[in-house]
Structures are given as structure tokens and as C-alpha cells.
Amino acid sequence: MTTNGTAPNQTAEEAKPGSDLSEAAKMKYLTPSNAAFTKSDGGMLDVKVDGEEHKAVYAHCSFPHTNRSIYVSIRNLDNKELGMIRTLDEFPPDTKQLLEEQVRIRYFSPEITKVVRVKEEFGYAYWEAETTAGLCRFTVRSGGGNTKLITTTRLLITDVDGNRFVIPDLGSLSDKEYRMVEMCM
Numbered sequence: 391m392t393t394n395g396t397a398p399n400q401t402a403e404e405a406k407p408g409s410d411l412s413e414a415a416k417m418k419y420l421t422p423s424n425a426a427f428t429k430s431d432g433g434m435l436d437v438k439v440d441g442e443e444h445k446a447v448y449a450h451c452s453f454p455h456t457n458r459s460i461y462v463s464i465r466n467l468d469n470k471e472l473g474m475i476r477t478l479d480e481f482p483p484d485t486k487q488l489l490e491e492q493v494r495i496r497y498f499s500p501e502i503t504k505v506v507r508v509k510e511e512f513g514y515a516y517w518e519a520e521t522t523a524g525l526c527r528f529t530v531r532s533g534g535g536n537t538k539l540i541t542t543t544r545l546l547i548t549d550v551d552g553n554r555f556v557i558p559d560l561g562s563l564s565d566k567e568y569r570m571v572e573m574c575m
Contacts, residue, residue, distance in 0.1 A: 418472070420464060422481050422482065427481075427489060439473060447466050447493065455544065456541075460477045463475075474573070475489070475560035479488060482490055483569055487520050499553075499556050501522045501556050501557070502556065503519075505563065506525075514550075515529070517529070521555065528551055528553070530548070533575060539575075545560055
């Protein structure tokens with residue numbers, strides 16, 4: 391940012407209100423005073439923002455792997471952001487619980503507690519693992535970032551169907567389990 395409030399390589403004309411850049415930089419924060427969340431009969435999240443009702447919205451976390459209760463973006467089905475929640479703690483307990491439930495559903499990813507088997511064949515890895523959701527068998531395409539470290543010890547695995555699995559601590563794996571997982575990293 392320069393001293394006149396413009397980004398480097400940006401003219402004052404480009405930064406004036408109404409330009410695309412200034413519109414993109416605007417952020418609407420949702421608070422209990424301007425947003426009311428409800429759950430529809432079908433279990434979807436609805437929100438009324440400044441009197442305007444939006445059906446079937448969803449919560450998108452800015453930090454899904456480290457903190458799911460701050461900077462939660464509320465978006466409609468067209469992925470247009472309706473507003474940002476700074477922290478879920480700002481909302482009454484029943485609304486906070488509703489939003490936490492929606493976040494849990496969106497980011498559902500069973501934790502792998504034991505790697506039973508990983509077999510690589512023809513560019514795919516076939517996993518069998520005990521998870522917090524029970525025994526799971528899933529297929530992961532080799533390469534392409536389908537297994538990635540999201541912290542120094544936490545591994546995120548995305549299968550061919552887009553399901554996500556997490557190994558919360560690689561250090562907790564046995565040597566045999568680690569060698570199987572290491573083949574896929």
C-alpha cells in the first residue's frame with residue numbers, strides 16, 4: 391500500500407470507490423445485529439442479512455484445519471460471499487451451535503487411527519484404514535497433491551470421490567504404517 395491508499399502499480403483512479411478493486415476489498419461482517427440464521431425444514435442453513443433472506447447458504451472456513459470458529463465466510467449457492475463472521479463466539483449459543491454444525495458437515499473428514507493397508511497400482515493407491523467413522527476403503531490418485539501435509543505432522547488425503555481423510559499426527563503411526571503412508575506422500 392502506498393501513502394495515498396493505493397496498491398503498488400495502482401492509480402488513484404483505479405482505487406476510487408466503485409472500481410472493481412475497491413469493491414473486491416469491501417468486506418461485510420455479519421453480526422447478531424445484522425444477520426439471523428435459521429435451519430430450514432430440509433436441514434439447510436438460511437440467513438436473513440439486513441432484512442434480505444437467503445436460502446441454502448453455507449459456511450466456508452478461512453482456516454479449516456487450524457481454527458474453524460473464526461473468519462467464517464457465509465456464501466450462497468453461486469459461491470457469492472454474503473458476509474464474514476469474525477468469530478462464532480459473537481453469536482448466541484443456539485446460533486453458534488447451528489453454525490458449528492454446518493461447519494462440521496461441510497468439513498467432515500474422518501481421522502485415520504490405523505493404516506491397515508496401502509497398495510499402489512497403476513497410478514492409484516488403494517487404502518484400507520480404521521478411522522473415527524469406522525473401517526474405510528478408498529482410492530487415491532497418485533500425484534497431483536492428493537496427499538499433502540497441512541501442518542508439519544498433519545496429513546490430508548483426498549480420495550478420487552473428493553472425500554477427505556486426515557492423519558492428525560504422523561508421529562503416532564507405527565513404523566510399518568508410516569512406510570505405507572510415505573509411499574503416497
